[in-house]
Amino acid sequence: MNSKNPMVGVGLRSTHYPELETGRETKVDWFEAISENYMNxxxxxxxxxxxxxxxxPMALHGVGLSIASHDGVSPIYLNKLKTLIERVDPVLVSDHFCWSSRGGHYSHDLLPFPFNLETLNTICQNVEEVQNFLGRQICLENISYYLKSQNDEMSESQLINEVCRRTGCGLLLDLNNVDVNAKNHGFQAIDFIKEIDFNRVKQIHLAGPSQEDGFIFDTHSTPVPDSVWELYRQFSDLKKDVPVIVEWDENIPSFEVLEDEVEKARQIVMAMELHL
Amino acid sequence: MKDATLKNESLEKWQVHFLSYILGIEQNFLNEATSMNELPVRSCADIYKRGYKARLVESLGETYSATWWVLGDDDYLKLAEEFVASTPSRSFDLSDYGKEFPDFLKSSVVVSEIPFISELSRFEWVFKILFHSADVPNKENFLSRLSQNPEMKLRLLPSTILWRSNFSIYEIWKQRDGDIAALNDIDLELPEFILCRKLEGKVRMNYLEESELRLLQQFETPRSIDEAVASYQNLYGELTPESVQSLFSRIGVLGVLEGAI
Incomplete structure (x- = not known):
C-alpha cells in the first residue's frame, strides 16, 4: 500500500461481477471480499x-470466525480460511469483535458479548491461536450492537485496546458502527474514537445505515451519511494513511455509485494532505 | 476500567442463553441483557431473533428459487419459516443451509397439491452443489483406450451427478424466471433421466435414456467394463452384446468416465 495515498476501495459483491469481468478501469484502488463467500x-x-x-490488492474480511466464542475457534473453519489466504494472498485478513456460533449452531450474525475480563481473556486466547495458525496478524472490527450485558466491567474501547495490546492484532475501525452505537446507546461517537488506540487502526470501514422506529440499524444499505463522513474527517485528523473500504450489502447500487463514494473518501484524504 | 472481578462462566452462560433465545428455545437471556435507550430488552433481543430467521429464509430462497416460484410467496414463506424454526443452521456457510428442505417438503401437506415440489427442490440442491464444484474438463472417449487395457477400471468424473425423477423437473426448473402459467404447457409427469455436470465453468444438463443412466450409475464406484455390465445385468436383467455395444458407444461420447488409478 502506498503510504502517502492510502488506498480507497469497496467491498467485492457478486452484483458487480459482470461489470468487473469486462476488465474496465475503475476508480477503486483495492477490494475487500467476504471470506465465507469463497471458502466453500x-x-x-x-x-x-x-x-x-x-x-x-485484496483484503479478506470474515463474518464467521466467532473470535469471542467460549467454545474457541473452529479448526475446520480455520483450515478453510488458511487455504483461501494461500490462494488469494490478501493484504489484510480481518473479522469482527463478536461471536456467532456455539455448540455447533450458527447464528450468522455478529453477536455482542459482555465487556468483562473473562471475555477479554477468551478473545485474547482465541486471537493468539488464530494468528499462530495463520502465521500472520489479523484485524478485528468493532461491531454495532442493539443490547448489552449486565455483566460489563469495562468499556468497549478498553476491551478493544487491551486485546490489540496483548495480542498484537489490528483494529478495523468501522465508523458507521461507531455512529450507529452512539446514536442508539446515547454517547458521543467522537469520544469513542478518541478512546481507542488509533495506532492500532489498520483499516477503516464506511457504510450507510437504515432507520426504523427511531433507531439506527447497521444494514449497509444506503450512502455513507454525513455524520460518518464527519467522523472520517475527525479520525483522519488523528491518524492518516489508513486504507478505507466502502461497504454496501443491501439494495446494492451500480458500481458507478460506489465509485462516487470512493471519490468522496479520496477527497477527504487529499484535503487532509493539503492541510498538512 | 472498573474492578475486574472474574465472573467465571458468565461468557458461556451469555452465549448459551443468547443463542437459545434466538432459536426460540427459552427466554432466560432477557434477564441478562440491557437494552438501547428506552426500549424493552425483549424488543432489542428480537432484532437478533428476526435477523436470524430472515437470513436463513433468504438463503433458502436463493438456493430454492424455482421451488419458491412454484409455491408462490405466501406458501413458500410459511413453509420456509416452519423449516427454519425446526432446523437450526449447522454450518458457518449460509449457502450450505437447507439440505433437508426437500425432505421437509416431502412430509408437508403441500405435496398433495404439488406432488413434484420435493423433487424440484432436490434438483435445486443438486444444482447448488454443482455450481460450487470444481470444473472438470471433458475426458477423451475411453473406448479408444480399452483395446490396450480391457480390464481398466473406469469411474464417473467428479462434479457429475446422475439425476432421475418421475417428473419433468428440469423442464419445470428452466421456466423459473417466467410466468407460472408456463407450467400448463409441460407434461409434468414425464420421467426424466439427466446427466448433470460442471463443464467449462457452467452447470450443464444432458438428457439420457434410462438404460444409459443405469449403466453410468455402475461407475459411481470404479469398475471395469465387464464388472459394470455384470452389475447392471444383476440389477436390471440380461443385455444382448449389441445393446451393450450400443450403450457404451453412447455414453463414451459423453466424456464423463475416466480411468481410475
Whole structure:
C-alpha cells in the first residue's frame, strides 16, 4: 500500500461481477471480499475473486470466525480460511469483535458479548491461536450492537485496546458502527474514537445505515451519511494513511455509485494532505 | 476500567442463553441483557431473533428459487419459516443451509397439491452443489483406450451427478424466471433421466435414456467394463452384446468416465 495515498476501495459483491469481468478501469484502488463467500466453493465466485485479485490488492474480511466464542475457534473453519489466504494472498485478513456460533449452531450474525475480563481473556486466547495458525496478524472490527450485558466491567474501547495490546492484532475501525452505537446507546461517537488506540487502526470501514422506529440499524444499505463522513474527517485528523473500504450489502447500487463514494473518501484524504 | 472481578462462566452462560433465545428455545437471556435507550430488552433481543430467521429464509430462497416460484410467496414463506424454526443452521456457510428442505417438503401437506415440489427442490440442491464444484474438463472417449487395457477400471468424473425423477423437473426448473402459467404447457409427469455436470465453468444438463443412466450409475464406484455390465445385468436383467455395444458407444461420447488409478 502506498503510504502517502492510502488506498480507497469497496467491498467485492457478486452484483458487480459482470461489470468487473469486462476488465474496465475503475476508480477503486483495492477490494475487500467476504471470506465465507469463497471458502466453500470452487465455482464462479472463487474464479471471480482470483480474477479481480490479479488486478487489485485484496483484503479478506470474515463474518464467521466467532473470535469471542467460549467454545474457541473452529479448526475446520480455520483450515478453510488458511487455504483461501494461500490462494488469494490478501493484504489484510480481518473479522469482527463478536461471536456467532456455539455448540455447533450458527447464528450468522455478529453477536455482542459482555465487556468483562473473562471475555477479554477468551478473545485474547482465541486471537493468539488464530494468528499462530495463520502465521500472520489479523484485524478485528468493532461491531454495532442493539443490547448489552449486565455483566460489563469495562468499556468497549478498553476491551478493544487491551486485546490489540496483548495480542498484537489490528483494529478495523468501522465508523458507521461507531455512529450507529452512539446514536442508539446515547454517547458521543467522537469520544469513542478518541478512546481507542488509533495506532492500532489498520483499516477503516464506511457504510450507510437504515432507520426504523427511531433507531439506527447497521444494514449497509444506503450512502455513507454525513455524520460518518464527519467522523472520517475527525479520525483522519488523528491518524492518516489508513486504507478505507466502502461497504454496501443491501439494495446494492451500480458500481458507478460506489465509485462516487470512493471519490468522496479520496477527497477527504487529499484535503487532509493539503492541510498538512 | 472498573474492578475486574472474574465472573467465571458468565461468557458461556451469555452465549448459551443468547443463542437459545434466538432459536426460540427459552427466554432466560432477557434477564441478562440491557437494552438501547428506552426500549424493552425483549424488543432489542428480537432484532437478533428476526435477523436470524430472515437470513436463513433468504438463503433458502436463493438456493430454492424455482421451488419458491412454484409455491408462490405466501406458501413458500410459511413453509420456509416452519423449516427454519425446526432446523437450526449447522454450518458457518449460509449457502450450505437447507439440505433437508426437500425432505421437509416431502412430509408437508403441500405435496398433495404439488406432488413434484420435493423433487424440484432436490434438483435445486443438486444444482447448488454443482455450481460450487470444481470444473472438470471433458475426458477423451475411453473406448479408444480399452483395446490396450480391457480390464481398466473406469469411474464417473467428479462434479457429475446422475439425476432421475418421475417428473419433468428440469423442464419445470428452466421456466423459473417466467410466468407460472408456463407450467400448463409441460407434461409434468414425464420421467426424466439427466446427466448433470460442471463443464467449462457452467452447470450443464444432458438428457439420457434410462438404460444409459443405469449403466453410468455402475461407475459411481470404479469398475471395469465387464464388472459394470455384470452389475447392471444383476440389477436390471440380461443385455444382448449389441445393446451393450450400443450403450457404451453412447455414453463414451459423453466424456464423463475416466480411468481410475
Amino acid at each position: 466453493t470452487e465455482g464462479r465466485p472463487l474464479k471471480m475473486l482470483l480474477q479481480v485479485r490479479q488486478d487489485y
